Amino acid sequence: MTMHDCPDGAMRDLLPLYVSGALGTPDHTRVEAHLTGCADCVAEVELLRAVNLAYPAQAINVANITAKIAAPRRGPVRTTRLPFHRQPLWRAAASVTLFIVGTATVLVVNNRAPADSATAVAQPAAVDGASQTPAETTVASNTPGTVVRTTSNGLLSLGAELSDLTDAQLQTLLGSLEGLDSRPQADPTTIATPIMQERTQAPGRSNQ
Amino acid sequence: MALTGNDERAVDSTLIARWKAGDQSAATAIVERHASALARFAASSGEREQVDELVQDTFVRAFNSIDTFRADSAFRTWLFTILKRLILDRRRAERRQGNVVELEETHAVQAYDALDALVADETARRVRKAVETLSPLQREVFLLRVTDGMAYSDIAAVVGSTEGSCRVHYHNAMRAIKELLNDDA
Numbered sequence: 001m002t003m004h005d006c007p008d009g010a011m012r013d014l015l016p017l018y019v020s021g022a023l024g025t026p027d028h029t030r031v032e033a034h035l036t037g038c039a040d041c042v043a044e045v046e047l048l049r050a051v052n053l054a055y056p057a058q059a060i061n062v063a064n065i066t067a068k069i070a071a072p073r074r075g076p077v078r079t080t081r082l083p084f085h086r087q088p089l090w091r092a093a094a095s096v097t098l099f100i101v102g103t104a105t106v107l108v109v110n111n112r113a114p115a116d117s118a119t120a121v122a123q124p125a126a127v128d129g130a131s132q133t134p135a136e137t138t139v140a141s142n143t144p145g146t147v148v149r150t151t152s153n154g155l156l157s158l159g160a161e162l163s164d165l166t167d168a169q170l171q172t173l174l175g176s177l178e179g180l181d182s183r184p185q186a187d188p189t190t191i192a193t194p195i196m197q198e199r200t201q202a203p204g205r206s207n208q
Numbered sequence: 209m210a211l212t213g214n215d216e217r218a219v220d221s222t223l224i225a226r227w228k229a230g231d232q233s234a235a236t237a238i239v240e241r242h243a244s245a246l247a248r249f250a251a252s253s254g255e256r257e258q259v260d261e262l263v264q265d266t267f268v269r270a271f272n273s274i275d276t277f278r279a280d281s282a283f284r285t286w287l288f289t290i291l292k293r294l295i296l297d298r299r300r301a302e303r304r305q306g307n308v309v310e311l312e313e314t315h316a317v318q319a320y321d322a323l324d325a326l327v328a329d330e331t332a333r334r335v336r337k338a339v340e341t342l343s344p345l346q347r348e349v350f351l352l353r354v355t356d357g358m359a360y361s362d363i364a365a366v367v368g369s370t371e372g373s374c375r376v377h378y379h380n381a382m383r384a385i386k387e388l389l390n391d392d393a
Contacts, residue, residue: 003386022357051354053332058247065264066236069271072228
């Protein structure tokens with residue numbers, strides 16, 4: 001017998017569920033009503049039943065399977081002890097220590113900053129001529145706790161604000177700055193020339 | 209008439225809850241409900257030699273990770289998904305070891321010829337041969353729909369496809385089988 005397809009696609013979609021018994025009562029009734037008047041669907045249902053016969057359910061040893069299934073876990077899930085470095089208390093202590101050490105480091109670095117700036121002011125004098133180590137004289141400033149040092153070659157180093165200096169100290173500082181201006185230029189003027197020449201030779205390359 | 213999809217889900221949920229509460233007999237009931245369907249799927253996928261082992265592994269894995277099961281899908285669909293993954297893993301492992309046993313269509317037909325004696329009905333025997341000519345994906349979709357009465361959405365979850373695609377595969381498979389049987393007649 002030649003099989004044809006019923007034009008009702010939605011009904012044909014239900015046929016395998018009808019055969020396997022997966023339909024609810026309303027759909028089951030609807031399919032049965034349709035089957036009374038549709039030879040194509042009756043033939044398809046026969047075919048589907050043959051498929052079910054061709055692929056019968058397989059016998060399985062249930063006891064073997066259930067024996068392998070472990071009982072459900074109850075109570076505390078984790079019973080093994082965590083390694084020392086992964087314990088919560090240790091982690092908290094490590095975090096606090098790290099925070100304290102980090103904060104202390106920042107404070108120490110910040111406190112040392114003024115001394116470094118004083119060294120920076122004094123540095124040109126140390127680099128300057130004759131490579132001698134100038135002797136230092138310490139002068140008390142107007143502000144208590146502020147130390148101003150004057151080197152033997154007339155240069156001044158300070159670790160405080162300019163407003164804290166006396167007139168004499170300011171004069172000394174200005175003298176030191178004038179001395180700095182009189183130094184020979186260290187700019188690499190020889191390098192500038194070839195660059196300028198190149199620019200004049202190839203003006204089109206300037207805008208990139 | 210069998211239970212509908214929602215009823216089936218409710219029964220499974222109750223059994224799972226009972227097993228979690230310590231009732232070991234609930235596990236037996238769950239296995240009894242689904243084992244034969246899983247075995248049929250494994251056998252029709254060409255894993256006839258390892259059906260028992262595959263079904264057992266499916267349940268062991270499912271019960272070990274039952275807390276990850278969400279009731280978005282049916283429990284049976286979830287089991288089929290695990291089984292399908294186990295089959296794929298097994299084939300991949302065999303391929304790595306060099307035991308490549310690609311299931312060509314003709315091989316599948318020959319493999320089932322030996323089992324034809326088990327199928328008494330002549331029509332069913334012819335139908336089996338026709339089904340074995342389908343592509344593996346078409347065959348899986350077709351058999352999950354016909355023998356297990358699965359919804360297309362559940363089939364899609366098992367085979368890793370879309371609902372619409374599964375519907376097309378089912379109807380193409382049905383058409384191909386009809387044509388083969390018409391030619392055979």
